[in-house]
Amino acid sequence: MKEYLLSIFEEAAKRLVYLRDLNLTFDVPKIESQGDLSSNVAMFLVKQLKKKPRDIATEIVSNLNVDKQIITKIEIAGPGFINFFFSPSFMSRIVNDILTEGENFGKSKKYSGKKANVEFVSANPTGPLTVGHGRNAVFGDTVSNLLEWIGYTVDREYYFNNAGRQMRVLGDSVRLRYLELLGQQVDFPEDHYQGEYIKDIAKSIYDEFGDIYINENAEGIFKEKAESEIFTDIKRTLERLNIKHKIFFNENSLYEEGKITNAINAFKEKNLSYEKDGAVWLKLTELGNDQDKVIVKSTGEPTYRLPDIAYHITKFDRGYDLMVDIFGSDHNATYPDVLAGLNALGYNSEKIKVLIHQFVTIMDNGVAVKMSTRKANYITIDQLIDEVGSDVVRYFFNMRNITTHMNFDLALAKKQSDENPVFYLQYANARISSILKMIENENLKSSVENIDLLTSIEEQQLLKKLYQFKNEILLSAEYFESHRICSYLEELAAAFHRFYTFCRIIGTEKKLAEARIALAMATKIVIKNGLSVLGVSAPERM
RNA sequence: GCGCCCGUAGCUCAAUUGGAUAGAGCAACAGCCUUCUAAGCUGUAGGUCAGUGGUUCGAAUCCACUCGGGCGUACCA
Incomplete structure (x- = not known):
């Protein structure tokens, strides 16, 4: 339909100069009696032509050469809309197209040849995926699908960090549960991971190796085993949702391959960093942000900004035309620094699209459930899939705009899943x-x-x-x-x-x-x- | 305090990215199965688009302020 209207407008533009070089759009009116497609071009031209919109519309309509077999009526309505009514026989032609194209119907080649990277989930392997991750996971995968449908080649990517304090605590949590299995009296700290899955991991180490690790520290087998078992679980959960990442990107590789050092040097060379109080600061105020931020702590350890910047540089190096990052709203303060840093180093941050989704509030019997992986206070995606099935989970997380602070009533979902x-x-x-x-x-x-x-x-x-x-x-x-x-x-x-x-x-x-x-x-x-x-x-x- | 997001029917949310008379589902009420699946269809009722100003042909949508909620605001990630 649009193609036909564009063609007759193009023809009319030979006579009406002001129709040339316009970005013409046609909308589907909300109300049936306002036609099949509608144009607001006349109102759009009011300022330029200094005429009344309805007069402009009249002039345009009288210059359109329409095929009566295709368009049965053109109407000027309201403040100056031009409404087009298509013939029933023209409408029915779409059936041919659909039956011919089959499962490809709806795809377009508009962006074919372009490469996109979509990074999503990216939860560190410290515990099972919770419904909190569900929205991120489902949305990220669906965005990937959509991009594929309009022609992009898409790489789905999962970024994770298996170093740092979080993971040390995780390893130590397993170690302590292991010692418990060996009959030792242990004082399990409150800031350790409380979940039952920690005990399962400890048990599997005990079953396989007995007590040989009684004097092992947290960072050895305990951390390794925890990471591998948790990752296996995460991947299995994602698979149940029909999600498969192509790339698992380990933050650690950035250190191993010198990318962190490269980034530090690059900022230094451009005179965008300075030392103060033993730390290295990035001159973000010069880049238009509110305040300077630390990129290397006085301990010599980088803050998250630096690896994030180095990580995105690898995406640029890998040649993507579009890079999509999907974060929860708790990250909303972090990405402007990263984008500013990248821009300063000469990377066009407009190729990066950061999509922030709001959190889902899980309601159980009218009470909001506050989730914490560490405190083992969570509902997992697996539990949810067991209750309602993966189709409902996927549909549910897709059906609302990511900007909404969505409420999800668990009791209702279980009870009324039929609806x-x-x-x-x-x-x-x-x-x-x-x-x-x-x-x-x-x-x-x-x-x-x-x-x-x-x-x-x-x-x-x-x-x-x-x-x-x-x-x-x-x-x-x-x-x-x-x-x-x-x-x-x-x-x-x-x-x-x-x-x-x-x-x-x-x-x-x-x-x-x-x-x-x-x-x-x-x-x-x-x-x-x-x-x-x-x-x-x-x-x-x- | 400051930054980002949100506030639309009793509930959960849409609204063609500034368009015409703000729409769906659930819940409520009244109907429709001897014919292709009633997990469906038809109808009724339900609104100060949080509030107040402004911008323009035109605002739920943009701007300013106010109120209310979420998330941030680290030499944590």
Whole structure:
């Protein structure tokens, strides 16, 4: 539809100079009576032309050469909108496209040839993934899918740190539990990891090696074993959500390969750092930020900023056109320093897109659950998947804009999982599958031969929704907003359920019935494609 | 104190990134199954878009201030 409007506007621009070099957009009006597509170009030109918007609109419309077979009506409405009404037969053409393109319908090549890196989850291996990580994990993977759909080659990356204080405490937690197993009386400190999984790890060391590590320190086998077992668990949890990272990037490699030193030297050379009180400071005030920050502590140890900067340099070195970082809101203060540092070193930080998601408040019986891995006060993603299934988990974390402070009532999720919108979508898909099985016995097939018989309101509304899919994918990807796909699919499914209710197939005259089957098949493809972007399955039967 | 985010129907959230009469789901109420899956459909009711100013053809959306909530504000990550 848009392509056609663009072509007639281009033709009209030969006569109307002011239509040239405009970035024309067409919107789908909220209200049916306002047409299938609408342009606000006349209002947009008010200032430039110093005329009334409705007069401009009138002039534009009289210069449009429209094919009456395609557009049945053009209307100037409200303050100066130009509303276009498409013919039913033109609308039905989309079915051909969908059936031809199949599982590729909705993909575009707009960004093909470009490489993107999406870094997400990136939880250090100190414990199981909690629902707190769920939003990050699901959103990151869906953004990756979206970017792939518009042509990017995407590397999913997980950044982690297995050194430092956190990990020492983890190793020591395992060590103490191990000593307990050996019958020693130990005083387990409050700031150690309290979770049961620590005991399991200690037990597995005990089972395998007995008491030979009785005098081992925290950093040896205890830390190593903890890290490997926890990572195995994390990967298994992610796999249950259909998430697979291509790259696990260890922060430690930055030290081993001298990237940290390189970064320090680079700042020094550019005279962007100085020493004070035994520490090295970065001149962030000169780079437009509020205050200077320490990049190397007086102990000689870098702060997180330095490895973060060095890490992003490796991403630039790896040649990505787009780098997406997905963080929880607790990181919102850290990334401006990193971006400023990168810019100062000559890297274009506009290639980095930082997406901050707000936290999910978990409500249990009306009380907010405060999560802490260390205090073992958490609900894991695995528990959640066990309760409601991975489709619901994925859909749930995708369905809201990441800027919202989302509330998640556990009790409600368990009790009312039947009412989750994901079932509404899957149900539409299952109904179509059922029809497609049924028609074999009725001697009916799918046919686009008489597709222009699809003129009823329900059929036209469904067609209109199908038309929007490709654009919806593109916008969702460009805005990094996966929740739009959920909203779209719910509307599509609603349009289908109405079609299903009012437009029977079996018992209808053959030509119309076969056109309707084609429409149902096209709908099934779009629902399935949309769900696959979200990482949600489309079962044939429910 | 300062920075970022949020405040929309009883609840959970949308709103085409500044567009026309602010929409869905849940909950409530009234209907629809001897025909392709009732996990569905139709209808009713529900709103001071936190508040006050401003910007313009036009504001839930942008700006300023106020109120309320979340997250930060380290020589932790």
